[in-house]
Amino acid sequence: MLKASTTTITARTLPALALVFACVTATGSFAGQRENIWIPHEGDPIVVSHGSPRATGQLGFRYENGFGVPQNYTAAAGLYWQAAEQGDPFAQAHLGLSYDRGHGVQKDLILAYKWLDLATARASRRDRAFYQRLRDGVAEKMSLPQVAEGQRQALIWAANWAGR
Template identity: 60%
Template sequence: MICVSALPADFDRNAASTLRRLAAALAASTLLLGAAATPARADSVSAARSAYARGDFVRAVRVLAPLALHGDPRAQAMLGFMYENGFGTPQVYEVASDLYCQAAAAGNPFGQAMLGLMYDKGHGVPQDVVLAYKWLNLAAGHASPAQRSYYLRLRNAVASKMSTSQIAQGQALALNWVAGHF
């Protein structure tokens, strides 16, 4: 699933087609890496984290890719991070932002924060501080107390570049998202 719904209405639909091709490439690379479809399990994500911590990025991708393709938001967010930074994969911002978007849509705070940062930088998505604010605000609201203050600092850094009207728009988008998901 391509998470095009998070993109602005004026987003180039040819770019959406490119995202679909990149998602297909992700699926194909999963098969080429030898990743078998496995059930989404917490211990699988833990195994991927352990592989990542050891610097075995290719192994982490092999574990995460099938989980992400089957809709595990933690795997989507972590795999998005790997695509954003080129750890065990080519660096492809469009794939990273799509994976973050899918995780964010499922309510994953890390995915929401990372998608917000992608919008802030314009990496893989059109630069949009209002959407950056929305996703960082949602991340702070869904995060653990330990992570909340960090996400709030990121949100406030984005807000420092925004007008009062833009902040109000970002808050309204976040509230509308919450109303539609809970």
């Protein structure tokens, strides 16, 4: 156990601190700048307005699964959304799964399909088949008009994102 001023850092908190440091340093900024990242206290919102979308999505994964931080589905979904809006396929897929399961967001199969469809389209060759299976699994729970609506929403998002 390390002792830094009055804050105790344990082996359990080190992975979370390392991830936060990675999020902040990806922007070339220092962690003391509040607009880059803010480490919340219990009950506080998590805000990541700048930085690596991949690191933001990974932080969401840590919150979803309670790795080094308290498990919090709502915080995870918020982080996934922030990174998904920046085009990260990992975050898009996990946001889709959050909508499919109702973890941290209201269950919505159309939004689940939309985000999984976007993740499939943007994924690396290695991840594409996996995301496609997840998307198709959600589609099996949906009617054809619902799938069409999910596809329509994904196309609209992709067209708007390409125009940024």
